[in-house]
Amino acid sequence: MSKDSAGRSGVALTERQKISWLRLIRSDNVGPIAFRDLINHFGTAENALDALPELSRRGGTRQAYSVATQSEAERELEAAQRHGAVFVGIGEPGYPSALRQIDGAPPLLAMKGNLQLATRPSLGVVGSRNASASGAKFAAMIARDTGRAGYVVTSGLARGIDTAAHRASLETGTIAALAGGLDRPYPPENIGLIEAMTAGHGLAISEMPFGWEPRARDFPRRNRLIAGISLGVAIVEAAHRSGSLITARYAADFGRLVFAVPGSPLDPRCHGTNDLLKQGAIVTTGPHDIIEALAPLSQLELGLPGAREPETQAQLGVPTSTKDSDRAAVGAALGPTPVEIDDIVRHTGLAPAQVYLLLLELDLAGRLDRHAGGLVSLATSE
Structure with missing residues (x-):
């Protein structure tokens, strides 16, 4: 230990x-x-x-x-x-x-960078790539003031709001979650920014392999990292179907606070944030709204015991083999509609460990899709 x-x-x-x-x-x-x-x-x-x-x-x-x-x-x-x-x-x-x-x-x-930032309480700040001047200024104000209050600002290194948030928190601590490998930052114009971050009070993180060029489907995974590492996520300008709204959905799924900055109904860049407010996001008109809401959460002890690999399979008491009849039962219980694993257990009458192993087989064969909330379905190619 x-x-x-x-x-x-x-x-x-x-x-x-x-x-x-x-x-x-x-x-x-x-x-x-x-x-x-x-x-x-x-x-x-x-x-x-x-x-x-x-x-x-x-x-x-x-x-x-x-x-x-x-x-x-x-x-x-x-x-x-x-x-x-x-x-x-x-x-x-x-x-x-x-x-x-x-x-x-x-x-x-x-x-890569200041590794201590990973264990400090964080606020995610994301928004439109095509940010307005006022949106970028407001994002910078949020990042600067929450940084001074002790929070690390996490974002996705994208143009617009992300860039403004990173730059404003360079001195207090900022984390960039990347969609590609650490050696493949995107967009290219922010290479200088991420180099400044990792050489000073910043950190870059990625779950993708070195050399991995980011693709469109990798950015939602990046957004998941931003939401997961943060106690709350602030959305500053987001159009309908914006990637920032994906981050907000992940944050809600993870039980994080979602902050949204209201904007003009005439500006398409604010339609997504205004919709978030209708759905219950916290109205944010200044950094104090965020700092006050996060204060109780940042005082909690978030550390969990480190899980290490058990030494032997015998200690686990789990099945190591499966039967064709059980496999057929689980396959019949699945379909294109996502379902809870507990429902599969009840429907098939199999032990939970057996069901998990059968689902794992399907997953490794590329025949299972996993969804938010632990739901599963047959892969769409089936």
């Missing part, structure tokens, strides 16, 4: 464990939830790696299953070292406390 500079305890991964964790999370169809379930079932990442091809075959995969190799993981660790970055596991003391609480938190985060 080790502690970080803030006194938070956790279990540091050995280099061998970190390589195994990297291999597991980089293998086909292994997302954060599948990673957690694999560790729960097989005790260690090494045991889970051995089981992946068979689990995928039982789930009905139609193609050869690819397990990330030892050399691939070692090369990624070397890339991190070359870029002055480190990988921090979910059970280690430097992992963001608030992010650790969400369902499907990334098992490993690549981090």
Whole structure:
């Protein structure tokens, strides 16, 4: 058991464990939830790696299953070292406390910069890329004043509101969540900004591999990081169907506070934020609204005990094999409509651990979709 500079305890991964964790999370169809379930079932990442091809075959995969190799993981660790970055596991003391609480938190985060920022209370500030001058000014005021009040400002390095928030909190502490690898910041015009952040009072984080160029579908994952790492998220200008509204939805799902800045009904950049206010977001006309609302939350102890890998599968008391009849029952209980896993358990009469293993097989075969709130459905390609 080790502690970080803030006194938070956790279990540091050995280099061998970190390589195994990297291999597991980089293998086909292994997302954060599948990673957690694999560790729960097989005790260690090494045991889970051995089981992946068979689990995928039982789930009905139609193609050869690819397990990330030892050399691939070692090369990624070397890339991190070359870029002055480190990988921090979910059970280690430097992992963001608030992010650790969400369902499907990334098992490993690549981090570069002031690592202590990850464990401080954070406010997310996001908004329109095509920001107005007044919107950018207001975002900067929020970031500056909440930073002075002790909060780290987290955003997504995008143009407009994100950029204004990062720049205004450079001296007090700011975190950039990236959609691509740490060595592939986007947009290119903010490369200088992120270099200034990581060289001073800033931190860059990503769950994606080094060398990964961000794609459109990667940005919602980035938004999930912003919402998960923060106690609350402030939305400053957001049009309908804005990515910032995705961040707000994640924040609501995670039980975070959602702040929205009212704007002119005539400005399309404010339609999304005005809708959030209709849905119950906190009206925000100044930084004091945010600071007062966050004060009770920031005083709570957010640190959770670090979860370490069990030593053996025998300690877990979970099933290691599945039957075709049980697999058919779970498949019949699933459809295109998302359903709670507890409902599948009740419908099939199977033990919860058995259902989780069967769902894991489908997931690794690419035949399961996971949704907010722990819901699952058959993959849309089915």
